[in-house]
Amino acid sequence: MFILSMAAVFRCMFVWRAPELSDDIYRYLFDGLMMVADNNPYAEPPANVSVNVQAVLPQMREIIPLINHPHLITIYPPAAQVVFAVGVMLSQISGISILIGMKLLLVILDLMTCAVIIKLLTIMNLSKNRAVLYAWHPLPVIEIAASGHIDSAALFFFIAAIALVVFHNTANCQKRGGIYFNIINVMSAGIFMAFAILTKWLPLIFLPGLWLTFRPGQQRYLLFGCLIAAGFLIWPFMPEFINGLKTLNTYLQNWEFSGFVFRQLRNMTGSGKISRLLVGGGLFIIVTGLLIWHRQREKTFLRMFKIFYIIAFAYLVLTPTMHPWYALYMVVFLPFAADSGGLTLPGLTLSGLTLSWSVILAYRVLIPYRLQGVWIEDDMTAFMVVLAPAAAFLSVMVVQVMYRHLRMQVDE
Numbered sequence: 001m002f003i004l005s006m007a008a009v010f011r012c013m014f015v016w017r018a019p020e021l022s023d024d025i026y027r028y029l030f031d032g033l034m035m036v037a038d039n040n041p042y043a044e045p046p047a048n049v050s051v052n053v054q055a056v057l058p059q060m061r062e063i064i065p066l067i068n069h070p071h072l073i074t075i076y077p078p079a080a081q082v083v084f085a086v087g088v089m090l091s092q093i094s095g096i097s098i099l100i101g102m103k104l105l106l107v108i109l110d111l112m113t114c115a116v117i118i119k120l121l122t123i124m125n126l127s128k129n130r131a132v133l134y135a136w137h138p139l140p141v142i143e144i145a146a147s148g149h150i151d152s153a154a155l156f157f158f159i160a161a162i163a164l165v166v167f168h169n170t171a172n173c174q175k176r177g178g179i180y181f182n183i184i185n186v187m188s189a190g191i192f193m194a195f196a197i198l199t200k201w202l203p204l205i206f207l208p209g210l211w212l213t214f215r216p217g218q219q220r221y222l223l224f225g226c227l228i229a230a231g232f233l234i235w236p237f238m239p240e241f242i243n244g245l246k247t248l249n250t251y252l253q254n255w256e257f258s259g260f261v262f263r264q265l266r267n268m269t270g271s272g273k274i275s276r277l278l279v280g281g282g283l284f285i286i287v288t289g290l291l292i293w294h295r296q297r298e299k300t301f302l303r304m305f306k307i308f309y310i311i312a313f314a315y316l317v318l319t320p321t322m323h324p325w326y327a328l329y330m331v332v333f334l335p336f337a338a339d340s341g342g343l344t345l346p347g348l349t350l351s352g353l354t355l356s357w358s359v360i361l362a363y364r365v366l367i368p369y370r371l372q373g374v375w376i377e378d379d380m381t382a383f384m385v386v387l388a389p390a391a392a393f394l395s396v397m398v399v400q401v402m403y404r405h406l407r408m409q410v411d412e
Helices: 002-015 024-036 051-056 059-066 078-094 098-123 128-135 138-146 151-173 179-197 202-212 216-237 241-254 260-269 272-296 301-318 324-331 348-372 379-411
Strands: none
Touching: 002 098, 002 128, 002 138, 024 059, 024 078, 024 098, 078 098, 078 151, 078 179, 078 216, 098 128, 098 138, 098 151, 138 151, 138 324, 138 348, 151 179, 151 202, 151 301, 151 324, 179 202, 179 216, 202 216, 202 272, 202 301, 202 324, 216 241, 241 272, 260 272, 260 301, 260 379, 272 301, 301 324, 301 348, 324 348, 348 379
């Protein structure tokens, strides 16, 4: 309870402030207002919203100038739109500003993620104190409480899906619940995973790993629950939802930010498309290799958590677009990866912890942007972001080699 209480205190210190490091939340507010007004957010971009709609929703006039890329249709999937609408309605019911209402909802979801992590650690017979690696980490405080990123909702749905898998396994081991209970539990995990993916597309890279945690006869129920929930969420937005997929395609083909590996590959190949294929192929090979290894070894939830951690780490290093808040998908697994045994390589935990801090260096781009209105990225900052975790990893390896060498000398 103390860990959760302090996590709430840390977040409340920032939730009342206007976002300074990111303006993504203004797109959330726009989409949420469109939803509350019974308008499809995929129908038109903010720049094309009619005067009539702005007259019905006066807050639109203040929000639209603050939205980045207002000429593009929203990229956020349907589950995110539901969260946006709830955030706007929460502010209307409570009488607070829609900005604070949205951030408050996202903070509540983040605290629920902290609670689920503590529960999982308890079930897995791990120390609850490990939860501070996420609950008290500055990154979720900055990116969720201060900047108000929708990733807090995606993380909650994702960790809830994993929790249902763990609870399902625990119930089976203790021979609790009948066949229908087990089916409902597995389908519920699929439903929560669908909500995670359709809140932010990034959790899609973890779906194969979650699928492998079930026996072959149960995997179909996971996918069935996932598909049913996806259909339920997407159908009300059709056919305009296709416009959102076009924006996603634009993002995948053109967006980049602070991705050192991608930038170097592009400099060597002279092609952004080839470089994206190379980093995408590298990530696919890493994910596939880890999952094949997991299938061949004894399956434990701790090992699966560590696999998720390594996948998130690899994604951050390889992605062309490494926004600091993307590191939340790695930080959420730090409480489970903080173990020198098993799958985790020596130094990888410290390396990930270092990366979760070094990604904040990417905000250096905001200094000239605030002062001169010029968006300037440089290779040195991207290099420093990955250099820090690499140095942390190598330092642990060196210390271990020196320690083994000293032990050998003592034994002789």
